Amino acid sequence: MDQSEDRAFLRQFSGVIVAFIVLTIALIFLARYMQPEPDSSANPSQGILAEQRIAPVGAVRAGEAGAAALAEMQAAVDEAEPAGEIVVDGSTVYGGLCKTCHDTGVAAAPIKGSEQMAARLTEKGLETLVYNAINGLNAMPARGGNPTLSDEQIQAAVEFMLP
Numbered sequence: 001m002d003q004s005e006d007r008a009f010l011r012q013f014s015g016v017i018v019a020f021i022v023l024t025i026a027l028i029f030l031a032r033y034m035q036p037e038p039d040s041s042a043n044p045s046q047g048i049l050a051e052q053r054i055a056p057v058g059a060v061r062a063g064e065a066g067a068a069a070l071a072e073m074q075a076a077v078d079e080a081e082p083a084g085e086i087v088v089d090g091s092t093v094y095g096g097l098c099k100t101c102h103d104t105g106v107a108a109a110p111i112k113g114s115e116q117m118a119a120r121l122t123e124k125g126l127e128t129l130v131y132n133a134i135n136g137l138n139a140m141p142a143r144g145g146n147p148t149l150s151d152e153q154i155q156a157a158v159e160f161m162l163p
């Protein structure tokens with residue numbers, strides 16, 4: 001390789017590098033044009049969210065102030081409703097599962113609001129009907145097959161089924 005060849009190579013190679021630099025700068029400007037930098041003052045919740053993300057996970061509560069804060073939190077926990085409010089509404093409970101059998105009389109289930117239901121009520125009394133609904137009776141599974149239903153919910157559903 002003689003010197004003139006070296007020079008030609010260097011010229012071409014630096015030309016390529018310069019071309020890449022120009023291309024990179026052009027791409028940076030193109031990207032900024034397509035997606036301008038977010039203006040944090042435009043969205044006030046951005047700052048708040050950032051604060052929340054970097055907030056410490058725990059806090060030290062010491063002394064009287066700490067005890068008072070803890071007592072306050074404990075009171076709030078005691079007062080809070082259990083998660084997922086329990087519905088003791090007959091029509092809602094009935095609509096969940098009981099309906100599948102008692103609307104049409106699957107497996108000879110007494111149909112809701114029918115004379116059969118009335119006859120069972122006069123024959124056995126409400127308490128027995130509720131007892132049987134809770135514990136199951138022949139083809140009927142206990143609690144209609146939903147063990148999470150409470151006694152009160154079953155009672156409400158039975159009352160809703162009566163004519």
Ligand code: HEC
Pocket residue numbers: 093094097098099100101102106107108109110120124128129130132133137138139140141143144145149154157158
């Ligand atoms: C898989 C079907 C099915 C589901 C679901 C079901 N039942 Fe029944 N149920 C029956 C059948 C069948 C009978 C009749 C049982 C018998 O007398 O042999 C019956 C009977 C009853 C009776 C009368 C009991 C008695 O002592 O005569 C009540 C009350 C009742 N069901 C309430 C409910 C309630 C409330 C639900 C929902 C929580 C429910 N059922 C869900 C099938 C079902």
